[in-house]
Amino acid sequence: xxxxxxxxxxxxxxxxxxxxxxxxxxxxxxxxxxxxxxxxxxxxxxxxxxxxxxxxxxxxxxxxxxxxxxxxxxxxxxxxxxxxxxxxxxxxxxxxxxxxxxxxxxxxxxxxxxxxxxxxxxxxxxxxxxxxxxxxxxxxxxxxxxxxxxxxxxxxxxxxxxxxxxxxxxxxxxxxxxxxxxxxxxxxxxxxxxxxxxxxxxxxxxxxxxxxxxxxxxxxxxxxxxxxxxxxxxxxxxxxxxxxxxxxxxxxxxxxxxxx
Amino acid sequence: xxxxxxxxxxxxxxxxxxxxxxxxxxxxxxxxxxxxxxxxxxxxxxxxxxxxxxxxxxxxxxxxxxxxxxxxxxxxxxxxxxxxxxxxxxxxxxxxxxxxxxxxxxxxxxxxxxxxxxxxxxxxxxxxxxxxxxxxxxxxxxxxxxxxxxxxxxxxxxxxxxxxxxxxxxxxxxxxxxxxxxxxxxxxxxxxxxxxxxxxxxxxxxxxxxxxxxxxxxxxxxxxxxxxxxxxxxxxxxxxxxxxxxxxxxxxxxxxxxxxxxxxxxxxxxxxxxxxxxxxxxxxxxxxxxxxxxxxxxxxxxxxxxxxxxxxxxxxxxxxxxxxxxxxxxxxxxxxxxxxxxxxxxxxxxxxxxxxxxxxxxxxxxxxxxxxxxxxxxxxxxxxxxxxxxxxxxxxxxxxxxxxxxxx
Numbered sequence: 001x002x003x004x005x006x007x008x009x010x011x012x013x014x015x016x017x018x019x020x021x022x023x024x025x026x027x028x029x030x031x032x033x034x035x036x037x038x039x040x041x042x043x044x045x046x047x048x049x050x051x052x053x054x055x056x057x058x059x060x061x062x063x064x065x066x067x068x069x070x071x072x073x074x075x076x077x078x079x080x081x082x083x084x085x086x087x088x089x090x091x092x093x094x095x096x097x098x099x100x101x102x103x104x105x106x107x108x109x110x111x112x113x114x115x116x117x118x119x120x121x122x123x124x125x126x127x128x129x130x131x132x133x134x135x136x137x138x139x140x141x142x143x144x145x146x147x148x149x150x151x152x153x154x155x156x157x158x159x160x161x162x163x164x165x166x167x168x169x170x171x172x173x174x175x176x177x178x179x180x181x182x183x184x185x186x187x188x189x190x191x192x193x194x195x196x197x198x199x200x201x202x203x204x205x206x207x208x209x210x211x212x213x214x215x216x217x218x219x220x221x222x223x224x225x226x227x228x229x230x231x232x233x234x235x236x237x238x239x240x241x242x243x244x245x246x247x248x249x250x251x252x253x254x255x256x257x258x259x260x
Numbered sequence: 261x262x263x264x265x266x267x268x269x270x271x272x273x274x275x276x277x278x279x280x281x282x283x284x285x286x287x288x289x290x291x292x293x294x295x296x297x298x299x300x301x302x303x304x305x306x307x308x309x310x311x312x313x314x315x316x317x318x319x320x321x322x323x324x325x326x327x328x329x330x331x332x333x334x335x336x337x338x339x340x341x342x343x344x345x346x347x348x349x350x351x352x353x354x355x356x357x358x359x360x361x362x363x364x365x366x367x368x369x370x371x372x373x374x375x376x377x378x379x380x381x382x383x384x385x386x387x388x389x390x391x392x393x394x395x396x397x398x399x400x401x402x403x404x405x406x407x408x409x410x411x412x413x414x415x416x417x418x419x420x421x422x423x424x425x426x427x428x429x430x431x432x433x434x435x436x437x438x439x440x441x442x443x444x445x446x447x448x449x450x451x452x453x454x455x456x457x458x459x460x461x462x463x464x465x466x467x468x469x470x471x472x473x474x475x476x477x478x479x480x481x482x483x484x485x486x487x488x489x490x491x492x493x494x495x496x497x498x499x500x501x502x503x504x505x506x507x508x509x510x511x512x513x514x515x516x517x518x519x520x521x522x523x524x525x526x527x528x529x530x531x532x533x534x535x536x537x538x539x540x541x542x543x544x545x546x547x548x549x550x551x552x553x554x555x556x557x558x559x560x561x562x563x564x565x566x567x568x569x570x571x572x573x574x575x576x577x578x579x580x581x582x583x584x585x586x587x588x589x590x591x592x593x594x595x596x597x598x599x600x601x602x603x604x605x606x607x608x609x610x611x612x613x614x615x616x617x618x619x620x621x622x623x624x625x626x627x628x629x630x631x632x633x634x635x636x637x638x639x640x641x642x643x644x645x646x647x648x649x650x651x652x653x654x655x656x657x658x659x660x661x662x663x664x665x666x667x668x
Contacts, residue, residue, distance in 0.1 A: 055430060055564045056439050056550065059285045059446070065429055078562045102283050102549045107563030129283045129549070154287035156449060161289060179287050180447040 002148035004095045005124050005171035008046045009206040009227055018223040018256040019046035021208060022249055023099065023232030025067035026050050026084050027076030029239055035087045037245060041235070042092035044249055049126065049230060050088075052081050052100035059101075059128035061183030063233040063240070078104055078113075082120045089121030097150060097171075099126040102138075110138045114145035124148030124171045132168030139168050150174050153199055155191050166203040173199055173207045174230070177222060184214035184234040188221045196225035215248070219255025229256050264303045264312075264471045265478075267515055269583070274463020277589060279582030282462040284442070284552040291449045296464040298369050303471075308364065315360050319393070320350045322357075322475065326483035326643070331613040332633075339494065339636035341629065342487070343646045344480055346505060347618065353648030354476060354505045355386035359455055361472035363390035366453035373397040373452040377441040379406055379434030379501075380573035381413025382619075382648060383457030388422035390455075398422040401440040403433040406573060413652060431567040434577050438551050458502025459581035462552030466581050473508025480643055481512060488641055493521050495632060498645035499624040500525040500595065501539065501575035503584045505647035511583075514592050523593035525584060526628040528570035530600055539568035541580040542588050542595040550579040556588070571600035571660070572620035572653070602627040607650065607657060619648035620657070 012019040022041045027034055042048050051064065053071035060068070085096060098117050105113045105127070114125065125147050132139050132151050142149050148171030153162055156179055166173060177192040178185070188209075196207050209222035210230030222229045231252045235245040269276045282292055302308040316322040324345045333341045346354040366374055374396050378384030384400040391398035400417055404426045407414055414424050430436035445454040459466045459473070481491040496513065498506035503525065510523045530538035538544060541556040550557045550565060558566040558578040568578040587593035598606075603620055606627035611617045618626060622645070629644045636642060650657070 056435065058439055058442055058551075061443075062429075069429065072564065077564070101563075103559060103565070104563035106548050107559060107561060128285055129552070131282060131284070131286055131289050134281050134283060152286045154285070156287050156290045158290055161286070165286065176285075176287060178447075179449050181443050 002124055002146060002170055005047065005148040006206070008095050009172060012046050013227065018226060019208065019228030020249070020253050020256050021045065021047045021049055021228055021230040022235055023049040023051060023230060025064060025071055025236060026052055026081040027071035027074060028067040028236065029070065030074065031076060031080060031084055035084055037239065038088055039091040040246060041249055042094040044246065044253060045094055046228070047095045047097060048092070049097045049099055049232070050085065052078065052098060052104055054101045054104060057101060059181055061181040061233060063184070063236050064182050067236045078108060082116055085117065085120040085122055095123040096121060097124045097126055098122045099128070102127055102130050105138065110141035111145070114142045114147055118145040118147055122147065124150050126150045126174060128152055131165070133164050136168070143170070152176050153195065155179055155189070155195050159198070162199055162202050166199070166205065169205060172228065173203060173205050175199060175207050175209045175226065177209050177212045180211065182211050182233050184237060185212035185218065188212050188218050192222065193225040213252060216251040216255040219252040220258060223256045263309065265474050265512070267511060269586070270463060270467055276583045276586035279554050279585040280463055280466060281554050282552060283549045283554065284462045285446055287446050287449060288462070292462055292464065299365060299464060299468055302365055302368055308368065311364055312361060316475065320356045320360060321348060323479045323483070324348045326480055326487065328487065329614055332610070335613055336630055336633040338633040338638065339640040339642040340638070341633055342484070342641065342643045344476060344509060344643060346476060346645060346647050347616070347622070347649035351386045351389050352651060353382045353386070353619065354473060354508060355383045355457065356389070357475055357508065358457070358469050358472045358504060359386040359390045362453070362455045362468070363394050363396065366396060366455070367394050369453065371451060371453035373399070373448065374455050375441050375444050375452050376400045376455045377434065377437040377457060378402050379437065379576055380652060381406070381410040381417070382574060382652065384422070385413055385416050385420070387455050388417040388420035391422060392420045399444065400424050401427050401437040401444070403427050403431070403437045405432040406434065406437070409573060410652065433567070435565065442551065458504040459507045459583055460502045460551055460553055460555070460579060466553065466583055469504050470507045470511055470583060473504050474511045476505065476508035476645065477510065477512030480509060484641070484643070492519055493643045494636065494640040495522040495524060495642045496645070497524045497526060497625050497629045497632060497642065499575060499621045499647060500527050500580060500584060501577045501621065502579070503581040505645050507581060507583055509645045510587070510593055514587060523587070524628065524632065525593055525595045526624045527595055527597045528572060528575035528624060529597035530569040530571070532599055533597060537569040539570040539575050539577060540597045541578065542584065543597050553582050555582045555585045556580050571603055572624065574619065574621040575624065596628050598624045598627045604657065604660060606630065616646070617650035617654065618646055619650050620653045622647045
């Protein structure tokens with residue numbers, strides 16, 4: 001299934017644009033509404049990132065943290081997220097990436113967790129608090145389950161870290177645009193282009209830029225150097241405000257189609 | 261010249277057995293590598309060690325006394341009981357041993373801004389203190405619930421020039437303050453130094469905090485030799501939340517090739533281990549990752565972190581340092597627990613018998629020491645780490661005792 005992730009990037013490139021990857025928190029604003037919104041967004045997306053709500057999301061900013069807390073209050077746990085992914089898989093063929101923290105994976109046991117999600121239709125996994133060399137066995141378990149293992153690199157990453165991280169990465173590399181947590185920002189720092197170029201010097205894998213992409217301008221900026229853009233907090237914020245997240249996604253698509 | 265210790269663990273990957281490691285966003289990995297290198301350099305630099313020694317003795321008030329508690333010894337009728345008086349440190353607890361060390365490191369690394377998390381406020385006050393001392397900008401994260409409960413410590417930090425940020429997410433306590441401090445660090449990693457308050461967090465923090473705290477146990481060795489003619493007691497008792505005061509007194513004994521004393525860590529059993537309202541990560545938790553480290557912690561079957569409870573806000577943490585997790589598995593130390601009610605009894609007992617009002621954290625150690633001392637022979641020696649003083653807790657204890665008298 002991990003091959004479907006790389007294929008999604010190839011297909012976008014063939015159309016002369018960057019891949020667009022919306023993020024949503026599973027079970028937010030409710031389990032039913034999540035599946036419905038995710039299905040709608042998937043029609044206008046190349047890949048879909050689904051976050052498993054977690055009590056202590058170290059890498060997330062306030063918007064996604066609030067969404068996680070609300071989902072948890074409604075009793076959304078790992079088994080429920082599996083059901084939502086299954087429901088989603090019946091409605092869309094877009095590759096699904098599961099974003100989660102290490103502890104929910106360890107609580108189920110790596111192999112059991114990854115196999116369950118692969119079985120439900122997930123194509124890849126993103127673990128923001130796992131530097132891949134910290135637990136190579138866990139990374140191997142995800143690969144054995146057939147999942148792409150997408151790891152993050154940051155503006156602070158040294159050449160040595162880039163080499164180490166891309167060695168464990170499959171599908172694509174997730175470049176974090178800023179030092180910081182997830183969240184919509186008015187502008188991305190100039191250094192994001194330099195980071196993507198540094199990563200590309202070490203790998204043939206596609207590189208997607210995330211953190212801070214919120215509208216057409218930031219998407220265009222991210223797309224300038226990268227093969228894909230991830231948009232998360234801006235979508236969740238739209239849901240929170242009772243607005244249609246599709247409007248945000250369309251703006252991001254325009255930016256990603258016309259990189260500077 | 262003081263020497264910072266060289267213990268055999270953690271290994272090169274920052275592990276104590278299977279515990280420890282670095283489970284943090286990739287953004288922080290270079291900063292952790294930089295911190296580890298800077299610490300190893302500082303450790304070998306006589307100038308750094310000289311400065312550490314200077315501030316420990318002239319500013320913090322070390323060495324703290326090892327006091328023979330004659331009344332307590334008589335009362336329990338067993339082992340000879342000594343109290344290691346960390347409550348007599350500047351700012352009222354062992355926390356200053358670590359914050360002085362880390363602030364000196366921050367200064368050496370050219371960082372002008374320090375970040376900290378705090379629960380009851382003791383670590384926050386201690387960080388605000390050293391930040392004032394060294395002219396560093398200081399930001400402290402504290403759960404909204406703790407801000408309310410510890411208003412006086414908030415004022416104290418502000419008086420010292422620190423900016424206190426209330427944290428409204430999650431359980432609004434120490435766990436969430438720690439998340440927020442780490443998020444701040446991820447964002448300002450290039451110019452900020454995170455002064456972590458216990459032997460938790462990603463490598464190299466559990467090692468660095470342990471090394472700075474081990475001055476406690478090293479002093480016990482010298483002081484006991486003077487008092488009893490032997491450096492090693494028969495038993496050592498200390499309370500364990502994250503576990504920094506306990507590691508500070510345990511580590512100098514834990515790696516002895518032979519003749520190791522009985523090391524006993526005391527966790528907060530809160531309302532009771534069976535009630536689900538406690539903070540006993542080793543006694544009633546499971547293995548997992550919290551705040552960057554693999555350790556014992558309180559979480560449900562899906563890995564969601566559960567809130568901890570203790571009458572003592574300082575023990576109210578759902579995890580325990582990786583070195584303690586290792587000691588527990590390897591049988592180097594044993595871990596017991598004490599309930600809120602037992603800690604309150606011990607709090608009053610020490611005040612009445614010895615004229616010392618202990619921190620509620622330390623009262624857990626005193627309560628357990630009572631059980632242990634009674635089983636020991638009168639020629640045996642028991643050392644209790646009195647990690648802090650109880651000024652911060654008297655209002656809360658008054659409230660609890662009056663509620664109890666009211667028949668509730």
